[in-house]
Amino acid sequence: MAGGFGKRRFGIGIVGAGMAAKPHALALKALSETVAVRGVYRRDAAARHAFAAEYGFPEAESLEALLADPETDAILVLTPPNARADIAAAAARAGKHILMEKPVERSAKAAADIVDLCAAAGVTLGIIFQHRFRDGAIRLKAMLDAGDLGPIHAVTLSVPWWRPQEGYYDKPGRGTLAQDGGGVLITQAVHSLDLMLSLCGPVAEVQAMAGTTGLHAMETEDFVAGGMRFANGAWGSLTASTALYPGDAETLVLACEEATATLSGGTLTLAWHDGRRERIGEAGEGLGGGGADPMAFPYHWHERQIADFVSAVTEGRAPRSTGRTAMGVHRLIEALLASAREGRKVQVRRMLSEIDGPLPAGTILRFPGGHPYEPIVDFMVVEIPGGEIGLAVASGFHAGRIPQILPAEASGVGGQAPDAQWLAQNWQHWVWPACAARDVEVLESRAL
Numbered sequence: 456m457a458g459g460f461g462k463r464r465f466g467i468g469i470v471g472a473g474m475a476a477k478p479h480a481l482a483l484k485a486l487s488e489t490v491a492v493r494g495v496y497r498r499d500a501a502a503r504h505a506f507a508a509e510y511g512f513p514e515a516e517s518l519e520a521l522l523a524d525p526e527t528d529a530i531l532v533l534t535p536p537n538a539r540a541d542i543a544a545a546a547a548r549a550g551k552h553i554l555m556e557k558p559v560e561r562s563a564k565a566a567a568d569i570v571d572l573c574a575a576a577g578v579t580l581g582i583i584f585q586h587r588f589r590d591g592a593i594r595l596k597a598m599l600d601a602g603d604l605g606p607i608h609a610v611t612l613s614v615p616w617w618r619p620q621e622g623y624y625d626k627p628g629r630g631t632l633a634q635d636g637g638g639v640l641i642t643q644a645v646h647s648l649d650l651m652l653s654l655c656g657p658v659a660e661v662q663a664m665a666g667t668t669g670l671h672a673m674e675t676e677d678f679v680a681g682g683m684r685f686a687n688g689a690w691g692s693l694t695a696s697t698a699l700y701p702g703d704a705e706t707l708v709l710a711c712e713e714a715t716a717t718l719s720g721g722t723l724t725l726a727w728h729d730g731r732r733e734r735i736g737e738a739g740e741g742l743g744g745g746g747a748d749p750m751a752f753p754y755h756w757h758e759r760q761i762a763d764f765v766s767a768v769t770e771g772r773a774p775r776s777t778g779r780t781a782m783g784v785h786r787l788i789e790a791l792l793a794s795a796r797e798g799r800k801v802q803v804r805r806m807l808s809e810i811d812g813p814l815p816a817g818t819i820l821r822f823p824g825g826h827p828y829e830p831i832v833d834f835m836v837v838e839i840p841g842g843e844i845g846l847a848v849a850s851g852f853h854a855g856r857i858p859q860i861l862p863a864e865a866s867g868v869g870g871q872a873p874d875a876q877w878l879a880q881n882w883q884h885w886v887w888p889a890c891a892a893r894d895v896e897v898l899e900s901r902a903l
Contacts, residue, residue: 471534561636580778585756591723591736605712610691617702638675644695665795813872
């Protein structure tokens with residue numbers, strides 16, 4: 456297992472060095488006082504040599520050599536999504552922590568497999584979502600957490616980007632299910648969707664349309680529009696496209712009780728209901744990768760995220776963006792595309808093992824049953840007189856029985872609601888031992 460760094464620098468090995476590698480390389484150079492690049496591995500030897508020479512990094516002749524280095528504490532995976540599962544499995548077996556470009560994999564199921572194998576191996580899995588590390592996003596997150604803006608009532612997200620056919624989608628594998636897993640949602644808008652979820656909480660239900668415009672010849676979608684209903688009751692809308700020449704900055708608008716917050720690129724604008732106006736964040740960032748050049752943005756957001764990941768591993772805490780938190784955006788994209796494909800509203804799946812934080816009273820946990828007469832069993836989180844918390848059977852033959860009281864350590868800090876990760880790790884002893892934790896679905900609250 457990697458760890459015990461002592462006074463040496465944290466060692467990172469780079470796997471893959473394609474289009475997305477430049478901001479990572481610049482970020483690692485900026486962090487050179489605390490982080491050492493132990494080697495760069497790419498199957499194309501000429502491309503590997505050129506990349507390593509450009510940034511002054513050592514080369515690794517193989518993935519195995521990189522993982523065998525005792526001073527490689529983590530690997531930074533920059534390959535296309537279809538190449539990541541085997542790399543992650545090898546790194547986890549070697550006890551190396553993993554920082555991986557988005558998305559985790561091409562599908563929610565494949566992503567969950569990687570998240571599970573890293574958890575089983577006890578290695579940290581971080582996912583690159585650098586939009587969380589912009590100044591405006593950091594400030595907005597802090598204000599929402601502090602309650603300064605009040606509840607969120609409505610959300611709009613627009614990702615009006617442009618990618619040309621020639622030089623982008625004409626490249627082998629681009630915009631295909633086999634390599635990328637999808638089009639604009641999982642490759643481009645995934646950053647903004649992840650940021651939206653980190654600020655607004657999970658989406659409960661979606662209804663969407665998706666397709667490919669006449670501007671591109673590609674297998675997957677380049678235009679998506681839809682409506683969203685958030686678990687907290689807020690309503691939302693989404694438009695995402697790579698067909699909107701010349702491309703513009705993505706914009707997220709949150710209509711809150713006290714103010715409307717607008718994140719456009721890296722700039723936060725606050726329109727307070729009392730008439731005040733505030734502007735926070737970086738100016739002159741251009742399109743942030745929204746135009747024809749996907750890499751037209753500064754590397755400082757990557758620098759902040761890599762620094763957070765290194766600190767998290769060193770301190771034994773979770774980084775701000777993990778494989779588990781990334782599952783939320785995978786589930787949302789899965790629901791949006793299913794809705795577009797089937798022409799109906801779709802519930803966004805939320806799995807117990809993928810949730811951080813407390814589960815309020817009324818939350819339903821759906822367990823695949825182990826009995827032919829009860830293939831599905833629902834449990835509800837309930838408050839018990841006297842301040843205790845418990846789980847009550849909410850469906851099937853035993854519905855309404857006396858709740859099973861959970862131990863005191865099940866409760867999140869300062870609350871009477873059970874902590875989701877405690878339940879994910881301990882529910883077998885208290886509830887229903889006939890299924891895997893990743894198969895337990897968290898449904899919206901309802902009356903018992």
